Amino acid sequence: MPDLSPLWLTLRIACFATLFAFGFAVAFAWITARFSFWGRDLLDAILTLPLVMPPTVLGYYLIVVWGRNGWLGGWLNEHLGITLMFTWQGAVLAATVVAFPLLFKSARAAFEGVDTEYEKAARILGDNEMQVFFRITLPLAARGLVAGTMLAFARAMGDFGATLMVAGNIQGRTQTAAMAVFDAVQVGDYRLANTLVAIMSVVCVTILVMTNKLAARRQGGTRQ
Amino acid sequence: MRLEVDIRKTLRSGARRFELEASFSSQDDLTVIFGASGSGKSLTIQAIAGLVRPDSGRIVVGGEVLFDNSQGIDLPTRERNIGYLFQDYALFPHLTVRENIAYPLKKTWYFALLPGQHHEVEEIMAAFEITHLAESFPSELSGGQRQRVALARALIKKPSILLLDEPFSALDSMLRHRMRMELLEIRQKFAVPLVVITHDPADVEVFADTLVVFENGGVKEVDRRKQQPEPALANTWRQKVCWRAKWEQEQALAE
Secondary structure, X not given: OOOOHHHHHHHHHHHHHHHHHHHHHHHHHHHHHHOOOOOHHHHHHHHHHHXXXXXXXXXXXXXXXXXXXXXXXXXXXXXXXXXXXXXHHHHHHHHHHHHHHHHHHHHHHHHHOOOHHHHHHHHXXXXXXXXXXXXXXXXXXXXXXXXXXXXXXXHHHHOOHHHHHHHOOOOOOOOOHHHHHHHHHHOOOHHHHHHHHHHHHHHHHHHHHHHHHHHHHOOOOOOO | OOEEEEEEEEEEEOOEXXXXXXXXXEOOOEEEEEXXXXXXXXXXXXXXXXOOOXXXXXXXEOOEEEEEOOOOEEOOXXXXXXXXXXXXXXXXXXXXXXXXXXXXXXXXXXXXXOHHHHHHHHHHHHHOXXXXXXXXXXXXXXXXXXXXXXXXXXXXXXXXXXXXXXXXXXOOHHHHHHHHHHHHHHHHHHOOOXXXXXXXXXXXXXXXXXXXXXXXXXXXXEEEHHHOOOOOOOOOHHHHHOHHHHHHHHHHHHO
């Protein structure tokens, strides 16, 4: 039986990364979809950047910010004695950043697709802004959010470059499935490579099929 | 019921500029705001509801000051206790008819109404004859059914005034006539003053105890039915826009 521990680590990293990416993406998507302000297009471009930048460049940026001597990483190291470099938490950071734009883009489109008239109606019916968001905007955008979350999860699972830069490729500690495949091919262990590739492929296809099914099944959730 | 509106608002969109200067009052329970599209009538009722903030002025409904910039009063939309019927009803598509109607009563995330509130929802659904639609989604309803659901939802919290934005424009002409009559009945049953926005002269005829005519962002004329000594002969807007008034006038002249 080939060593499947990288797979479990990958799932754990992808779960945390998707969770963090979701929180940030929903907040930024809502702000950019509902408010018009100076620099909005620039903010959108910066938030989408990880989608088009080479993962290694992204990893480099993360090291600059979160490394032991980085802007934030230095502070963390000095005051709390924590570093994210070469830890699985660092891999979560890299996967979060890589997955973020997919969620952000889907969420922004989903929020923009919610007719603001429903929100106005909710306000007239006595809702405050928080209630409007949770009772109207979020449920009506759910389809796009679920689809974005699934895609982000799949992307987080498959990251290679950024994770390698930040967390390294330490067997048993930070080696994700994508890296294990690389290593296996390098040393000619095609049995392990085939097993990991097959499992990853099945998981990704399942996620995509589920995304489509979920999107199609919701009743009454579309605009009139 | 007394409605007092005296507001100014400037809208800019690129090089275009629209100035609203609306000033009128109504003592009647049936008020019609009549005008072509782009005359500022929608903007005015949105300001009454609190969806649009005027640059300056004052809005008073039934003695309560909703907006007064000189006193720094601007009640948030949710506290204005106003009923509003949107042009295409704005029924929440992810909720059933029952959930839509119960929406204003329920303020928690999860769906749990008090027994008294359940009763209220059932009662209003019965009043509007939509009990059999309780579990349907808005997308499954006809135009007339949607309007009834929207009215039930707007009235369940007993608003101090009901604003209707082109309420019949989404309906075919047969249904339009029926819904006008239903709306008059509803007004009596729920004792709620109505303000109807329209560009349809037939609505003026049915609803305008007070008629406010809008043109180019301002009030052109305010006309009170009860103050008119005789319906015929006076050359007012009502005569111009109401076919029956016009017809009666022609008949009178012919005789």
